[in-house]
Amino acid sequence: MTGDDRLQASPTAEQTQSFLEEALLTAFCQALRNSGLPTMEVLQLSAMALGSVYRDVAAAHDRGGCPCGWKPAPKADVATLQEALARAHSTRLTPDLARMPVAGRA
Numbered sequence: 001m002t003g004d005d006r007l008q009a010s011p012t013a014e015q016t017q018s019f020l021e022e023a024l025l026t027a028f029c030q031a032l033r034n035s036g037l038p039t040m041e042v043l044q045l046s047a048m049a050l051g052s053v054y055r056d057v058a059a060a061h062d063r064g065g066c067p068c069g070w071k072p073a074p075k076a077d078v079a080t081l082q083e084a085l086a087r088a089h090s091t092r093l094t095p096d097l098a099r100m101p102v103a104g105r106a
Ligand SMILES: [Zn+2]
Pocket: 061, 066, 067, 068, 069, 070
């Protein structure tokens, strides 16, 4: 981190989404290439990994490990995540494939 980084404002939700998309796309492409598994299976594993992240973060909050005040509500939270997945698909039917590194068979 440079001094300039500390002076920048916190990233917006849009910038945070963009950062996460880049990170997930990179991990997805690497997993697809390294595993040789079918594309849809790797996508499902990606969704399961996100579910795991949810479970771990929720558990940490249930234990009082974060002072932010969020109270996990698994049923409602999972529904919210499912809606977000559906919304992302319907609002951007063509993901920016130009950013996707060539994975050989993606
Ligand atoms: Zn928190």
